[in-house]
Amino acid sequence: MTTPPRRRLVPAYLATHGRTTAAGAGTLDRLSVLHAAADLPAGLGGEHRQLWELVRPGALTLAEAAAHLRLPVSATVFIAADLAERGALSVRAPIPSAQPVNRDLAERLLSGLRALK
Amino acid sequence: MDFAPSSSNAALLGDGPAGAPAYLPPTDPVLMKLMVTGPFGVGKTTLVRTLSEIPTLHTEETMTAASVPVDDISRTPGKTATTVAVDFGRLTLADGDFVLYLFGTPGQRRFLPLWEDLARGALGALVLVDTRRLADAFDAMDLIEEAGLPYAVAVNRFPDTPPIALDAVRAALDLDPATPLLELDARAREGCVDALIALAEHVLDRLPQESTP
Numbered sequence: 386m387t388t389p390p391r392r393r394l395v396p397a398y399l400a401t402h403g404r405t406t407a408a409g410a411g412t413l414d415r416l417s418v419l420h421a422a423a424d425l426p427a428g429l430g431g432e433h434r435q436l437w438e439l440v441r442p443g444a445l446t447l448a449e450a451a452a453h454l455r456l457p458v459s460a461t462v463f464i465a466a467d468l469a470e471r472g473a474l475s476v477r478a479p480i481p482s483a484q485p486v487n488r489d490l491a492e493r494l495l496s497g498l499r500a501l502k
Numbered sequence: 503m504d505f506a507p508s509s510s511n512a513a514l515l516g517d518g519p520a521g522a523p524a525y526l527p528p529t530d531p532v533l534m535k536l537m538v539t540g541p542f543g544v545g546k547t548t549l550v551r552t553l554s555e556i557p558t559l560h561t562e563e564t565m566t567a568a569s570v571p572v573d574d575i576s577r578t579p580g581k582t583a584t585t586v587a588v589d590f591g592r593l594t595l596a597d598g599d600f601v602l603y604l605f606g607t608p609g610q611r612r613f614l615p616l617w618e619d620l621a622r623g624a625l626g627a628l629v630l631v632d633t634r635r636l637a638d639a640f641d642a643m644d645l646i647e648e649a650g651l652p653y654a655v656a657v658n659r660f661p662d663t664p665p666i667a668l669d670a671v672r673a674a675l676d677l678d679p680a681t682p683l684l685e686l687d688a689r690a691r692e693g694c695v696d697a698l699i700a701l702a703e704h705v706l707d708r709l710p711q712e713s714t715p
Binding site for chain 2: 414415416418439442443444445446448449451452453455456457458459477479480486487488490491492493494495496497498499500501502
């Protein structure tokens with residue numbers, strides 16, 4: 386008898402309560418910066434609590450949070466959007482002023498890389 | 503690991519547990535993303551690991567069956583999606599003003615939907631090639647060109663790689679004269695940093711000059 390591969394106990398569709406859309410999810414991407422902002426609202430447990438606890442000591446990108454929680458990125462987006470909507474999570478864009486990539490940023494990146502040598 | 507056809511998390515986390523989270527510096531850094539791509543087994547994961555200041559992380563990305571005509575899913579009836587593991591790492595620059603994320607992603611054409619999603623907002627891409635199978639790099643270059651990203655090409659030198667002139671590689675890959683091409687060992691940090699510098703210079707060259715008021 387072979388043992389099938391072990392799965393996470395809670396499948397992704399349950400982690401999102403079966404929803405496929407979440408308010409605010411469209412503005413979240415892998416490099417959105419997540420940081421716990423307030424107390425966890427009552428009634429939120431499970432993976433919401435895990436994400437909130439993960440980013441309480443400091444900020445992480447959504448991709449890093451997904452990797453640490455071993456959740457698919459898509460499910461993490463929904464959970465983060467839920468928490469943000471309730472004020473329990475602060476979310477900021479990867480580039481704080483939401484400016485497009487310009488020469489100034491590219492030049493700063495280049496000099497940062499050169500300084501590694 | 504490039505590709506995890508199973509959804510088992512044990513298999514996904516090939517390096518073992520992700521360990522304690524490495525939080526971002528409290529400096530509100532600008533986050534930027536570069537893609538590292540190329541054929542299977544070309545050294546993408548190795549290069550990300552060499553450069554990353556944190557143990558590389560993996561996310562599980564799902565693609566629907568429609569986008570993966572090549573995968574054999576016949577042994578798992580009812581399976582409509584395949585899972586791809588994406589490796590990534592990060593590098594803090596300029597005393598915490600910048601954090602650069604490196605995403606190692608498969609460069610096969612069938613991963614186009616995932617690629618487009620992952621590459622959104624990326625600054626550029628580094629294509630790794632193996633001179634013993636140069637043609638395998640064409641898919642990755644096509645994906646990048648379709649995404650409109652500037653890219654550099656790096657030959658990953660394996661111990662048994664026969665010597666080959668970069669000019670010959672440039673000709674075989676039909677590279678634009680402006681596309682940076684260099685050689686590195688994905689296990690050695692200095693060459694990997696040089697490749698990122700060449701890519702960043704190329705990104706800068708391609709950005710329009712700001713008009714002076």
